Amino acid sequence: MTQQTGPDQQPRVGTALRQGIELRHLRYLVAVADAGTITHAARRMFVTQPTLSQQIRRLEELVGAPLLHRRRTGVRFTAAGRVLLEESRAVLSMLEHGVTRSRQVAGLGRPRLRFVLPPNLPEGLVVRTASRLRSTADAAGVDVEWLEAPLDAEFTPIRQRRADAGLGWLMCSPDALPDPLEVVSVGEFEPEVWIPATAGNADRRTISVDELADMDVVHHHAVPVQPPTTPG
Template sequence: MNDLSGIEFRHLRYFAAVAEAGTVTEAARRLHITQPSLSQQIRALERRVAAPLFHRGPVGMSLTAAGQALLDGANRALGELHAAMTSARGAALPARIGVCHGLSQEVLAAAEGLVTRDRPLHLGYHAVDSHDQADRLRIGRLDFGILRGPVDETGLTTRVLADQPLGAVVGRAHPLADRTSVTWAELDGQRLLWFPESAASGYASTVLAQLAVHGWTPRTTPGDHDHSSHTLFRHALLGDDTVIALRPAAAVADDPALTWLPLSSDPPRERLLLAAPTATIWSRLLA
């Protein structure tokens, strides 16, 4: 606690305001205090932290590495304090939940059921790639995340929402559409409708590595980044009979124009996780 002596809530609020505004002048205007007073408070905070928090330039201020670390921690602390105060009043907590692309309604309902099991929440959904979700959870910019594993789980508490085998998805006119299952050999020469690997790098590399083990190193065809747009997904498959996708069966169960074919042996799997920052009010809701 000695590290926190002399640091008050207003210091963190002032610091965050300057970081957001980019200048002391603008931050002081927003805070309704004088510029000299705000400058004094920021310098006092830097002395207490024993590190410069801002690069001061002729047209503005930007965070140093130390400043960014403090801002991330302050955001987490302020978010947790706000949640605790709301919880103490017995009111429904607002909660930000990240959602990766291509989720089914069943998965969303399962996640909502888990996080609201013990108390009501006002959930706000945000479309965020799996990789970015993990980072935003750790710095307090999301309260929950629904993401594809594997991800770096450092600082996160996770629950498995779904763990399903992937199968080949093709249009009804595709040469493989009349099969009851498909072998790895039959996939040779097929192009794979894929997504930018940066969206879920752990999942992408795991699946592609397993395909290579089975002798299939497909040429990938970029798909719609936002695969929640099922219309664009099906359009890509119906417009080319040399392209397949890999999805769980539930992803296309209600689309009569598409066929889902199980892989005959050792299919890759899609593992969806519900995550929250460890040691927070949010992770306790996942316990």
């Protein structure tokens, strides 16, 4: 038997989603993406693994589509899951920004800049940049939160809204960067010597004199390099 559904009986998907999806569902989804496994994400969120798995399944029911491929080695996001993950990061970032602004209006806090400093940058460059940024931020009444984390060519921590800006090497044209990233030059830096990344012993990060003698290297007095840039 089939039954026709009148206009007043149409399923209200939007209403159901608004009533069913909670911020904790979005936080759980982001935690799974950052941790790589449900087990590790559960530890970070201080919940049990079965509880987190149940909440992710509930979120999938509300969306109406699978969000994750569960494997022994971890999880992989489906196409639908990647879209919801990106939007979840945006929602949580906007909420955090709104709370911060509300506290500022109430006189309870100052603006905060989350700044990424990759661990593999030259120490001199990091010290100079951090010092200048700290002085500028203090003058503007802004707090800086330093994040020591890798910063890839796609500036993933910034695109995923885990950071606001960072210091790194620009390996492509500024026009090739996706929105809303912007690039600002902070000066020039010339390393003492460039050698191929595959050279030497990868485990010890060493290279023998014999290997170096047979290798093409670039000395900093001979060839200038592209300046570092700050996306934000």
